Amino acid sequence: VLIIDGHLDMAYNALFHRRDLTLPVYTIREREDEVHNASPGHPDALPERSGPEIESPGTCTVTLPEMRRGEVGIMVSTIMARVQAQGSNLHNAARTRLQARARAMGHLAYYQALERAGEIEFIKDTATLERMAGAWQVPSTETPVGLILSAESADPILSPDQVEFWHEAGLRSISLTHFGANTYGHGTGTEGGLYPPAYPLMDALAQTDIAIDLTHAADIAFWQIMDYWKGPVHASHCNCRALLRGQRHLSDDMIRAIVERDGVIGVVFAESMLNPAWDFEDLSSRRHNARRPMRAVLAHVRHICELAGNCNHVAFGTDLDGGFGRELSPTDYDTIADLQRFLGLMMEDGFTREETEAFANGNLRLFFGRIWGD
Amino acid sequence: MAHLIVDGHLDLAFNAVQLNRDVTQPAQTVRAHDSMSIQRGFGSATVTLPELSRGGVGIIFATAMSRIYPTDRWTRTGMYSQSQCHGIARGHYGYYEALEQAGLATIIRDNKTLEATATAWRRRGEGNQTPRHGLVLTMESADPILGPDQVPLWHRLGLRMVSLSHYGKGHYAHGTGTEGGLLPPAGSLLKALSECHVIVDLTHTTDQGFWETLEAYDGAVAASHHNCRRLVPGQRQLTDEMIRAIGERDGVIGAAMDAWMLDPSWNRKKPAREQATQATLESVVDHIDHVCQVLGKPDHAAIGTDLDGGYGQEQSPRDLNTVANLDRMPELLAKRGYGQPDVDKILWGNWLRMVKDAMA
Numbered sequence: 001v002l003i004i005d006g007h008l009d010m011a012y013n014a015l016f017h018r019r020d021l022t023l024p025v026y027t028i029r030e031r032e033d034e035v036h037n038a039s040p041g042h043p044d045a046l047p048e049r050s051g052p053e054i055e056s057p058g059t060c061t062v063t064l065p066e067m068r069r070g071e072v073g074i075m076v077s078t079i080m081a082r083v084q085a086q087g088s089n090l091h092n093a094a095r096t097r098l099q100a101r102a103r104a105m106g107h108l109a110y111y112q113a114l115e116r117a118g119e120i121e122f123i124k125d126t127a128t129l130e131r132m133a134g135a136w137q138v139p140s141t142e143t144p145v146g147l148i149l150s151a152e153s154a155d156p157i158l159s160p161d162q163v164e165f166w167h168e169a170g171l172r173s174i175s176l177t178h179f180g181a182n183t184y185g186h187g188t189g190t191e192g193g194l195y196p197p198a199y200p201l202m203d204a205l206a207q208t209d210i211a212i213d214l215t216h217a218a219d220i221a222f223w224q225i226m227d228y229w230k231g232p233v234h235a236s237h238c239n240c241r242a243l244l245r246g247q248r249h250l251s252d253d254m255i256r257a258i259v260e261r262d263g264v265i266g267v268v269f270a271e272s273m274l275n276p277a278w279d280f281e282d283l284s285s286r287r288h289n290a291r292r293p294m295r296a297v298l299a300h301v302r303h304i305c306e307l308a309g310n311c312n313h314v315a316f317g318t319d320l321d322g323g324f325g326r327e328l329s330p331t332d333y334d335t336i337a338d339l340q341r342f343l344g345l346m347m348e349d350g351f352t353r354e355e356t357e358a359f360a361n362g363n364l365r366l367f368f369g370r371i372w373g374d
Numbered sequence: 375m376a377h378l379i380v381d382g383h384l385d386l387a388f389n390a391v392q393l394n395r396d397v398t399q400p401a402q403t404v405r406a407h408d409s410m411s412i413q414r415g416f417g418s419a420t421v422t423l424p425e426l427s428r429g430g431v432g433i434i435f436a437t438a439m440s441r442i443y444p445t446d447r448w449t450r451t452g453m454y455s456q457s458q459c460h461g462i463a464r465g466h467y468g469y470y471e472a473l474e475q476a477g478l479a480t481i482i483r484d485n486k487t488l489e490a491t492a493t494a495w496r497r498r499g500e501g502n503q504t505p506r507h508g509l510v511l512t513m514e515s516a517d518p519i520l521g522p523d524q525v526p527l528w529h530r531l532g533l534r535m536v537s538l539s540h541y542g543k544g545h546y547a548h549g550t551g552t553e554g555g556l557l558p559p560a561g562s563l564l565k566a567l568s569e570c571h572v573i574v575d576l577t578h579t580t581d582q583g584f585w586e587t588l589e590a591y592d593g594a595v596a597a598s599h600h601n602c603r604r605l606v607p608g609q610r611q612l613t614d615e616m617i618r619a620i621g622e623r624d625g626v627i628g629a630a631m632d633a634w635m636l637d638p639s640w641n642r643k644k645p646a647r648e649q650a651t652q653a654t655l656e657s658v659v660d661h662i663d664h665v666c667q668v669l670g671k672p673d674h675a676a677i678g679t680d681l682d683g684g685y686g687q688e689q690s691p692r693d694l695n696t697v698a699n700l701d702r703m704p705e706l707l708a709k710r711g712y713g714q715p716d717v718d719k720i721l722w723g724n725w726l727r728m729v730k731d732a733m734a
Contacts, residue, residue, distance in 0.1 A: 015458060018452075018454065022457070023454075049414060049645055051411070051448040086394075086407070094394060098469060098476055099396070101468055102387060102468040102469030105465050105469075107461065109461045113458075117457060
C-alpha cells in the first residue's frame, strides 16, 4: 500500500548532517560510527580544532532506498531554516534571516539535484499527484519518490513579494513559525501570538494554493491564524494533547477546528510525542532511549478519528528524520520501511481496510487535491 | 580618488551558513557571538562587510564552496555526493542573493555594474554614502556543477570564475594534497566553461592538474589565492614556471594571507593559537613583488586574501587585526617602489581587467 509521509526533513539531513540520502540507511549508519568519525579529516582539522557543535541526529532510519522498500512513495518534505536567538539546543538555527534564506535555497537546490538524478519528482499539481500515486501501485526499484515541498518556518521568505518565487519552486505548505519566536510570530516552546509581518505574508500566501501548517504555532498564534486565514490548514506532524501534555500537541478544540476546515493531522512517530513522561518543553525530561512501540501511535490516530467522527482527517506525519534517530523512534521500528507494519497494526486494532488506506495515502491525496483542483 | 581593493578570494557565505556568523556586523561583534567551538575551530573572525568597507575592499570574489570530501567534519562543506554539493553551493549563492535583496551588496553580472561599483568605491568619501559591496561570484571546486549542461545556469546565477578542484580528489580533478591530474569529466566541463567565458581558477590544482588544465582550457585562467613556491615551499604554492605560464595567458595571481602560505616556519599540525607567525603584510608584499619580478611587470599580481577561509586573526599576518588593515597596502607597495599606476593595477586594476574581459 502506498504510504504518503506528511512530514520529513530530507534536505536538512543531506546538507546539515551530510547524509547522502540515495544510499541504504545501513551505509549511513556505518559512516556515522566512532571509527569513521575518528578517521583523519580535513588537513586543517586538528583534534583541537573541530568544527561547529552539531547535535547527533541519531541512528539514521530514513533514506530513499528504504522509502522505496516500504512503499513510502510520496513525501511532504521541508525547507527547514529558522532564525532563533542563540543559546542552548539551537545548533541548527540561523542567526539572521539572510542566513536562513541561504539555507532554504540550499534545501530547494538539493531536491532539484535529486530530481535531476531521477531519485525524486516534484509534485505541484493534482495530475502529477495522481500519476505518482498510480506509479506506486506498481512500483519498481527505480520509481522516483514524489515530493510535495513544504517549509517549516517562513523565516526564509524575506518579504511577501517573495512568496511567488517559492510557490513557483513548488512550495505547497508552510508553517509560519518553528521553535522559538521567529520573524512572523511565536512558535513551539514560547507563549505569544503572531507578529505584524505575519498578516501581509498571509495575504500573499492567500494568492496561491499554499496551505498553512499549524504544527509549530504557539497556542495564541494557532487561533490567530485560524481567525485571519481563510485558506487551507493542516497540522503536518502533531499528536494529541489529551494523551500527553504540552503546547506542542493539539488540544481537542484545535483538532475539531482543523477537522471543521477539512484539514488533515499527521501523527508523529517520536518517543518525545508518544510517552507522557516526556515534556516536550522541558529539556530535563529528555530521555536517551524509546520505551513506546508503534502501537502507541494508534491511540493518537484513534483519538483524532473519534473527535472527527470519521477517519478522513488523519495521516502519517512521522518526522522520523527530524533530529532524532532509531533511539527515539518506536521500539519496534528500525527503518521507514517498517511503516507498512503500522498499517497491519491498524487493521488488527479494528480499523477497516478503507480506513487504513485513507490513513496511508487517501486523506493527504484528497487534502492536496481539494486545494489544487483539477 | 580613494584607493580601492579587489579581493580575489573570500568565503563569506561559508562563514554565514556553516559557521552561522552574521558577516554584516563588525568583526568584534562576530567574535563576541561566536561559540567556543567556532572560535577554537576557525579563529577570531577578521572579515565582515563593515571591516571590508573600512579597508576599502569594495569588490569581492565570493565563493560557493562545497566538494566531494567525505571526511570533512570540520568545515562541513565536504560532502559524499554531488547532489549535496549542489545544495550547499546554491545555499551559498542564496546568501549572496539575500545580501543583495537586503540592499547590502550587489552581485556583479555585467560590466556596467562592475564599472559603476568600482567608480562608486573610488569616489567614496566625497560626501557620498559607503557604496554597496560588489560581489563577483566564484566557486571553489566545481563539484556543485552537476554536468556541463548546467554551466549556463550557474553563469546566469553569476558564476564568473571556478576552480575544478579544492582539497582532495573531486569529481573533476585531483586537488591540493593529492597526486594526479584532471579526471575524465573535466574535458566536457572545460568546454562548457569556455563557451560561457568563465575564468578557470588554478588555485588548488595539483602540479599535474595545473599543467593539464592549462593545456585543456582555451579560456582565461587565474590563480585566485596563491603565493610563490620560491618563498614558501610546497605544492600549494606556484613555481616560477607556473607564474610565467599564468602571465603568458594574461592571467592574474592573488596573494593569499594565510600564515602557512606566507611563513615557511608555520606548523600546520599545531593549533594557530599556540604559535605566532613572523609573517606581516610586508610578507604579502614579498609575494606580490616576486610575481612582478618574475614577469617583469605589475600586470598580473593582485590580492586574494582568503582571510575567512577557515582561520582567523591568529593565523593571519601578525599586523592584521581585521581585513580593514588592508588599507595599509597602498602605502606598503609604494614603500617597495611601486608608483601609483602600478599600485592601482595590483590592488584592483588587474582583477577588473580579467573580469571585464570575461563579461565583454
